[in-house]
Amino acid sequence: MSLIRIQNYINGEWLDPIDGQYLDDFEPATGQVYATIPNSNEKDLDLAVKAAQQAFPSWSNTPAEQKAKILNKLADLIEQNQDELAEAEARDNGKPITLAKNVDIYRAAANIRFFAQACTQFSSESHAMENTAINYTLRQPLGVVACISPWNLPLYLFTWKIAPALATGNCVIAKPSEVTPMTAYLLSKLCSQAGLPRGVLNILHGTGPSIGAPLTEHPDIKAVSFTGGSNTGTLIKQATAKQHKKLSLELGGKNPTVVFADCDFDRTVKEVARSAFANQGQICLCGSRILIEESIYDRFATALRNEVEQLIIGDPLEETTQFGALVSKPHMDKVLSYIELAKREGGTLLTGGEQLKIKGRCADGYFVQPTIISGLNNQCRANQEEIFGPVCTLQSFTNEKEALQLANDSEYGLACSIWSQDISRCHRLAQQIETGIVWINCWLLRDLRTPFGGMKASGSGREGGLEAMRFFTEPKNVCVQFKH
Ligand code: NAD
Numbered sequence: 001m002s003l004i005r006i007q008n009y010i011n012g013e014w015l016d017p018i019d020g021q022y023l024d025d026f027e028p029a030t031g032q033v034y035a036t037i038p039n040s041n042e043k044d045l046d047l048a049v050k051a052a053q054q055a056f057p058s059w060s061n062t063p064a065e066q067k068a069k070i071l072n073k074l075a076d077l078i079e080q081n082q083d084e085l086a087e088a089e090a091r092d093n094g095k096p097i098t099l100a101k102n103v104d105i106y107r108a109a110a111n112i113r114f115f116a117q118a119c120t121q122f123s124s125e126s127h128a129m130e131n132t133a134i135n136y137t138l139r140q141p142l143g144v145v146a147c148i149s150p151w152n153l154p155l156y157l158f159t160w161k162i163a164p165a166l167a168t169g170n171c172v173i174a175k176p177s178e179v180t181p182m183t184a185y186l187l188s189k190l191c192s193q194a195g196l197p198r199g200v201l202n203i204l205h206g207t208g209p210s211i212g213a214p215l216t217e218h219p220d221i222k223a224v225s226f227t228g229g230s231n232t233g234t235l236i237k238q239a240t241a242k243q244h245k246k247l248s249l250e251l252g253g254k255n256p257t258v259v260f261a262d263c264d265f266d267r268t269v270k271e272v273a274r275s276a277f278a279n280q281g282q283i284c285l286c287g288s289r290i291l292i293e294e295s296i297y298d299r300f301a302t303a304l305r306n307e308v309e310q311l312i313i314g315d316p317l318e319e320t321t322q323f324g325a326l327v328s329k330p331h332m333d334k335v336l337s338y339i340e341l342a343k344r345e346g347g348t349l350l351t352g353g354e355q356l357k358i359k360g361r362c363a364d365g366y367f368v369q370p371t372i373i374s375g376l377n378n379q380c381r382a383n384q385e386e387i388f389g390p391v392c393t394l395q396s397f398t399n400e401k402e403a404l405q406l407a408n409d410s411e412y413g414l415a416c417s418i419w420s421q422d423i424s425r426c427h428r429l430a431q432q433i434e435t436g437i438v439w440i441n442c443w444l445l446r447d448l449r450t451p452f453g454g455m456k457a458s459g460s461g462r463e464g465g466l467e468a469m470r471f472f473t474e475p476k477n478v479c480v481q482f483k484h
Pocket residue numbers: 148149150151152153157175176177178206207208209211212213214216227228229230232233235236250251252253283284386388414453454458459
């Protein structure tokens with residue numbers, strides 16, 4: 001089979017990288033290279049920045065209704081091509097095709113539609129000074145902005161950034177992860193069909209050092225919206241500090257799941273299993289530290305293990321598969337090394353712990369069993385560092401105070417879920433938990449209007465709804481004094 005050749009999308013055209021450097025794109029379920037992608041650099045970036053600057057005056061002055069029309073058309077095209085996009089996502093990332101269709105691709109279209117509507121409804125503040133003056137706030141687009149996304153929810157997180165950036169009138173240079181470039185490439189074809197003017201969105205492919213870092217450092221890029229690891233977030237903060245760029249950083253997590261004895265037991269077991277192992281545990285919001293009230297610990301651990309052992313693991317392209325491959329060999333090796341570390345730290349495997357060999361097409365794929373580990377205290381590395389794979393740990397607590405202390409004992413602060421029928425307790429804990437997102441008796445239930453993001457090492461700034469519209473605009477106060 002010949003390799004697919006991915007190209008950059010600059011000024012409405014598909015271009016090879018100027019220096020002719022390419023990277024391999026692997027299919028994680030088979031371990032085979034199936035595409036090549038540009039490893040772009042500063043030269044490609046300069047072209048893209050020029051194209052975006054040229055497009056900016058016209059795009060920023062395009063009426064909201066017209067921008068919304070183009071974005072809605074793009075969402076329509078994503079929906080019309082959902083089968084092809086879902087297959088591409090499953091092949092590129094290793095995730096089950098059903099998940100790709102129902103979550104990734106469905107939500108990619110929803111993100112774009114949401115911000116298409118948002119730009120027709122966006123308004124800003126006015127502050128009257130009694131009998132003296134009126135202030136009004138202009139919210140103007142920033143110019144050319146960078147959107148950098150990770151590999152775990154490739155098209156979903158890519159659109160979550162570019163949609164508000166475009167809806168507010170910015171021109172965008174976007175960089176998908178070099179590990180999962182395919183659906184961003186396919187999206188570039190749809191942008192053209194949707195009638196997005198040339199240069200409004202430019203998509204550059206390549207590694208962090210080769211194109212990500214130059215993108216954040218470029219003096220004509222006014223803001224960076226980044227989702228990825230906390231260490232990369234620190235690098236971006238340092239690299240942009242002198243230029244005082246606007247930054248939105250959505251980073252890693254080590255999310256607690258807090259299960260009380262009075263939870264709705266059967267439903268909680270199912271949802272906690274999903275929250276730990278959806279997308280092979282490769283969602284920043286996955287609950288990887290499961291804290292269980294002591295009185296139900298043994299029963300819950302057994303039920304959770306039984307639930308997880310029923311997952312259908314296999315070829316991501318099969319409709320029935322519930323659990324696919326990890327995204328890459330280096331990532332699989334990292335996850336396996338954390339399982340070994342957890343064992344050395346005194347952990348006991350309740351289930352899983354091994355690389356999984358699958359027969360047939362996927363014999364060389366990067367599969368790891370869903371793994372549950374008990375017997376570790378919260379201070380050990382397996383409970384403090386982000387593994388970002390199909391590994392969760394179980395710990396017990398005796399009361400609400402201890403649950404809260406364990407939940408907050410982390411450098412991260414992204415998300416948390418609480419499972420209890422005592423709603424007063426849930427509200428009490430929600431106020432004290434140090435995470436940007438708290439789910440009560442649910443997980444991953446998303447309303448796109450709500451603020452999305454984390455505190456502590458999980459990032460700064462928020463995405464979603466008005467937060468994203470405000471991030472991608474510059475507020476300017478205009479004060480007008482009356483004459484009397
Ligand atoms: P990563 O930080 O390695 O890479 C993310 C993106 O940044 C990629 O496109 C990469 O090429 C680019 N990049 C790498 N170095 C760069 C640099 N110096 N300057 C600019 N760009 C650079 O992260 P990853 O491994 O792709 O993704 C996994 C991480 O993402 C996990 O930590 C996960 O928790 C996090 N994540 C967070 C959220 C959230 O909303 N908070 C969502 C999804 C994933």
